[in-house]
Amino acid sequence: MASPLKALNYADDRYQKSFKLFLERSSEPQCMRDFIHNTLTDILASVGNGKSQLNVIGVGSGDGIVDLEMLSQLCQKHPGVLVDNEVVDPSSQRLNDYKAMVTQRPDLEHITFTWNKMTDSEFEEQWRQKNITKKADFIHMLHVLYYVKDPGATISFFQSLLDKNGKLLIALSSGESGWGKLWGNFRSQLLHTENHKWLTTADIKSLLDARGVPYQSYEVQAHVDITECFTEGDQTGELLLDFLTKVLDFSRTASPELRQEILRLLRDPQSSVEKGGRVLLKNRIEVLVLDALS
Numbered sequence: 001m002a003s004p005l006k007a008l009n010y011a012d013d014r015y016q017k018s019f020k021l022f023l024e025r026s027s028e029p030q031c032m033r034d035f036i037h038n039t040l041t042d043i044l045a046s047v048g049n050g051k052s053q054l055n056v057i058g059v060g061s062g063d064g065i066v067d068l069e070m071l072s073q074l075c076q077k078h079p080g081v082l083v084d085n086e087v088v089d090p091s092s093q094r095l096n097d098y099k100a101m102v103t104q105r106p107d108l109e110h111i112t113f114t115w116n117k118m119t120d121s122e123f124e125e126q127w128r129q130k131n132i133t134k135k136a137d138f139i140h141m142l143h144v145l146y147y148v149k150d151p152g153a154t155i156s157f158f159q160s161l162l163d164k165n166g167k168l169l170i171a172l173s174s175g176e177s178g179w180g181k182l183w184g185n186f187r188s189q190l191l192h193t194e195n196h197k198w199l200t201t202a203d204i205k206s207l208l209d210a211r212g213v214p215y216q217s218y219e220v221q222a223h224v225d226i227t228e229c230f231t232e233g234d235q236t237g238e239l240l241l242d243f244l245t246k247v248l249d250f251s252r253t254a255s256p257e258l259r260q261e262i263l264r265l266l267r268d269p270q271s272s273v274e275k276g277g278r279v280l281l282k283n284r285i286e287v288l289v290l291d292a293l294s
């Protein structure tokens with residue numbers, strides 16, 4: 001029998017609403033900012049090797065908030081250097097949000113933006129067709145490998161574009177996060193859609209290990225306040241559950257048994273902590289840093 005569950009990704013309005021709520025409830029934006037300022041800054045300083053122009057590619061940049069934080073650190077570490085930034089994202093809505101933010105940042109005058117409204121594989125095709133030979137100094141794909149057709153091929157292609165001192169940054173939920181536990185335990189009962197995979201960095205690390213590709217790994221420990229998920233009928237809780245499970249109207253379409261099992265797992269001390277009456281889901285993000293192929 002066909003599953004009654006429908007993918008959240010195909011309902012852009014509800015996806016946007018639940019993603020926005022997730023960000024409001026999550027310490028991830030602040031934790032990523034801290035990571036960029038405390039750890040990534042040295043990695044950004046190491047790229048380029050004195051070049052007068054740095055080439056950057058953002059894959060699945062979304063609204064660009066994280067991109068601009070990284071770009072601004074890059075410019076601070078390489079004062080006066082020109083930055084050529086290719087943005088790759090198939091969502092016109094997110095690209096428009098990104099463009100709107102750029103117009104409010106006169107401090108980024110050394111950066112030129114090229115907007116590629118396309119998927120990673122379309123970008124790869126375009127790159128090959130146009131026979132582009134430029135090399136990149138910094139490429140990032142943060143929380144995007146869940147959506148690409150073939151994560152291994154995507155990593156190989158973008159890593160092949162790196163210049164000698166270049167770095168490729170990949171971020172995904174860690175298998176050790178509450179979210180990773182949810183996906184690990186319920187992979188088969190939740191949805192597999194063409195455009196969303198249940199991936200964690202554990203999957204990517206096994207892929208890289210099998211290929212003998214070295215990487216450095218950094219953990220960013222964030223949390224999401226999911227308290228309302230445990231109050232039946234609460235709209236905030238329902239939206240958050242949609243985002244966590246990637247199922248549209250999860251509370252109404254999943255069987256009561258599946259809903260109960262998932263709520264139990266979310267409340268398990270392995271997945272979340274309780275603080276001041278709030279339930280905080282552990283949202284560990286792992287950032288992998290790859291060098292250019294030798």
Ligand SMILES: C[S@@+](CC[C@H](N)C(=O)[O-])C[C@H]1O[C@@H](n2cnc3c(N)ncnc32)[C@H](O)[C@@H]1O
Pocket residue numbers: 059060061062063064066088089090091094118119120121141142143144147148149
């Ligand atoms: C969860 S958001 C991450 C945004 C941003 N990187 C961040 O970490 O805040 C994922 C983004 O990937 C984009 N995306 C989805 N499929 C993609 C693909 N095949 N190639 C490139 N980007 C894709 C989506 O449009 C969305 O903007």
